[in-house]
């Protein structure tokens with residue numbers, strides 16, 4: 001099977017904004033195609049993170065999918081109706097004294 | 101779940117081993133983290149160099165599709181989007197799909213976990229827009245997305261040349277290639293090819309910092325002629341690869357460090373069996389090699405595993421093992437002067453290990 005189908009579309013939302021992607025694209029690629037490069041922030045210093053390896057190894061691409069956090073967005077395909085939010089969770093680890 | 105052989109990794113090496121073993125009569129389970137088989141090579145639109153002589157010229161995609169076709173025609177249990185995450189006390193491997201974790205009991209385990217691209221560290225290397233060159237290639241070839249408009253590539257090597265071609269086809273412009281080494285240390289042939297494409301190369305240079313408002317906008321380059329600011333929305337890192345050894349470590353295989361094979365590598369014997377009996381390592385996970393090396397290491401291990409399972413006689417095994425090693429030597433030496441020699445060193449270590457252990 002060819003992974004990405006050039007004529008078939010899927011609707012999803014990111015941070016509440018409706019978007020469209022090609023069927024078969026990973027969540028990370030679907031967001032990139034919509035101009036979203038910042039997928040979340042790092043746990044401690046809250047620095048922006050995006051696609052780095054796109055092979056599931058670097059863990060730089062975490063997002064929340066339908067309420068489930070820490071999903072590797074490069075390893076999962078986008079599906080109709082998915083609600084994606086940036087990976088900003090893990091607040092327990094961050095303390096205000098840690099700086100930015 | 102019970103099986104004769106569990107193969108971890110469905111790239112060129114894992115698929116080759118899976119075919120050989122299933123054809124030889126073994127019961128095979130194949131696990132891969134990804135949602136499709138094929139590994140990195142699946143989406144390489146360039147022609148695969150260094151396939152053994154018996155293969156015709158084809159692209160990575162064509163080659164892998166052919167292999168997947170063979171695997172699909174055989175009775176091989178495929179577990180996609182699954183990873184091995186642990187070992188149970190009785191030796192079973194713990195496999196998960198992210199929701200459910202279950203044991204697989206396998207007499208023989210083959211690690212075909214491949215290699216990962218190395219990062220390069222500089223201030224700003226974690227910014228969105230900095231990615232491995234392999235990620236950029238995959239985004240274009242598989243995901244049909246342009247990863248950016250203007251790229252700076254860090255590192256000049258074979259892979260850089262391959263992806264530079266792809267970028268120019270996709271109208272991704274290349275602002276420059278930053279190479280740490282001196283010009284004299286880089287093969288003339290590569291320099292000539294890059295010149296043809298009119299891409300500026302900065303030798304003896306490195307990235308000092310990547311700047312931008314939350315994502316890549318420009319980079320400061322330290323060149324031999326001083327500092328230079330370059331605009332780019334994407335920094336691609338082409339810094340070589342290292343074997344992926346997590347699972348080998350989890351299974352307590354002993355590793356050794358070998359620069360020419362990409363870094364930490366499990367120690368193995370002539371059948372690619374690690375220091376843990378019945379655990380094998382093949383492909384790039386056994387030392388980064390050429391395409392032919394991926395396939396031949398898989399063939400050698402499969403031959404040994406079939407013998408272990410009494411599906412091959414000792415004579416059959418010996419004849420085949422000898423001819424496969426001969427082919428591996430030829431293929432790897434054509435591609436690189438050092439990889440095969442270093443491999444022999446690893447096998448020597450394993451012999452000594454046995455002598456003392």
Ligand code: FES
Pocket residue numbers: 050051052053054055056057058059060061072073074075
């Ligand atoms: S981009 Fe590296 S794990 Fe997803």
